[in-house]
Amino acid sequence: MFTQEPLSCRQRFINTMEYKSVDRIPNHEVGVWGQTMDRWHEEGLNMYDLHWDWFTGEEYFNMDAREYINVNYGMIPPFETETLEKTDRYEIIRDENGVIRKALIEGTAWGTRASMDQFLSFPVKNINDFREIKKRYVANLGRRYPPQWQEIMLPRWRQREHVLVLGRNCSTLGFFWRAREWMGTENVCYAWYDQPALMHEMMEFIADFTIEVSHPILEKTDVDYVFINEDMSMKNGPLLSPDTYKTFIFPRMCRLVDYFKSHGVRYVCVDTDGNCEALIPLLMEAGVDAIWPMERAADMDPIKLRKKFGKDLRLWGGVDKRELAKTKENIDKHLASLYPLIEEGGFIPTVDHTVPPDISLENFRYYMKRKMDLLSGKF
Template sequence: RAELGSDPLPANIQVNYGPCPRIERQVIEEDDDSVTFTDSWGILRRDLKHGVSMSQFIEFPVKNRADWECFKAERLDPGHPDRLAGNWLAQAQQWTAQGRVLQLGNFPDVGIFGGLRWLLGDEECLLAFYTDPELVHEIMDHLTSVYLAVFAGVVEVLHIDVIHLWEDMCGRQGPLISPQHWDQFMGPNYRRIQDFARQHDIPVTSVDTDGDPDRIIPNMMDAGVNFLWPFEVAAGCDVREMRERYPTLGMMGGIDKRALAVGPEAIDRELERIAPVIDTGRYIPALDHLIPDDVSWDNYRYYADALRRRIGA
């Protein structure tokens, strides 16, 4: 960032939204290529040591209601003193003096669908909407209570600009949760968060959806969400079309990361494609997910310089 002169990201207030006391990382098995370990949510996972790849998720901490009650009692006390421990306030005051945007919420600890998924696992999470909807309600409601308790402690001493939720609830075929289930399970908790944001003059409620969120964007906006990202092109997202359908929605992303692996001409075409959306405002042009490892530094420099010229920076 220093070499490219790019703007700083929103500054995440360094408090504890997740399991508390924290679950210590424990290595179970390791070889030259991978490491298997339990993470800060108690998930057993395997990561490659080299290259870029998603984790292989092996086992999740909640398999039934008894597991949930135990995890909630031991790790999800909204008022646990460790949640607001540390030097986060002094750090945030430095960021404020630097003119940084202050954000509550982060990956991987603040998400209503995201938190359910961390506890149950992908398949069991999706099945639970049908097999045990009461448990889904309980988990989502309680996670929201944890987040709001931490948020409340922070806003007593700081003015916050953004509440961000990590959900990763969409893929190439659209949302993993139907609009109806979103309204039934997630909508009430998003409205709790929006009520909090309104009471404390927090202007932006941001959600990281991944994939193609189009079918649930109206539901999210109705519940107070006003900023979404990353609008992955490989999932069929086109920020030009999104802007036509949702003229007031704040957006970030929408630039096909794959173009950077091809070269300058592909990068120029991609920036030309999204240029009309830049002119509409409420849009931060950015890559639509993590930078692939086949992107050269020269191509990334070219992209950064071309985008800077495009936005007049």
């Protein structure tokens, strides 16, 4: 499994995904809460020694480099952000997606709120609302792509030794995610049954739009992977049944994945929190290669998932953040439990989401040190 020959970030990633020998497994992480940044600063960390964009890598913790092609898959123009009401404790705002939300001000740190917002209103309630909001999703706009990307970035992409990803995190939005963003979770869950024509039209549009926006990039370069962000599950299971997924999303997902893989995308990964196990067979049938982040509080155990679904499903994440808040012995024991997957391949361990503020700087440094031992086969 392990070789002494040093590999580039890109080759290390590909070899891990293909169950081939590596010098070590890639060192990836996601990020931290703003409140965690404050805690670590109080514990002695110089905030400005870090970049805090952990998806692209963080030299301070020896993370591997990844480059994300900053394609804008969102509304152009977005809604004008507006504060509708503000008190000492909360504010009610209309955000760039046209969602009206009530947000707690208390505890906010570095742009991160200490609690979920309360969602009050969404821009789409029926098919006419959706057809109106589609006007903000014109695909063929130069502003959707990085400035001068063909002249400056494209030559580097073609000669890269690092991992190249299509779209920033949470930009290449999937089917459930976009529908939820337009309608809200509860309304979407009813709409599969109450407004099926709307939902079919939405799902078809999402596939068409994503393909059309991606095409100018994929016409010029290949990429190593794309994340399709969904967040379509909660702790006890998906927010839609496999039958509902198969009726509304699956045909469009197949078309989208087929497009990506026939246009130079090596791997397709689905990002969903919660327990998505019931939907994994359909994701795999559609051609999905990997899932992330395998939230342990939702019983997404990577050892169990590998035994059930085999090597065709690559696994990213799976490190229980609750264990990192405990003792060093707990951290060692938890990482040791993942070693069989490290030896087997097709697994990149990361914290199963962003790092919360109950994890001390000392514990996180210890975790990163011991994780590097794990990634190198020296645990």
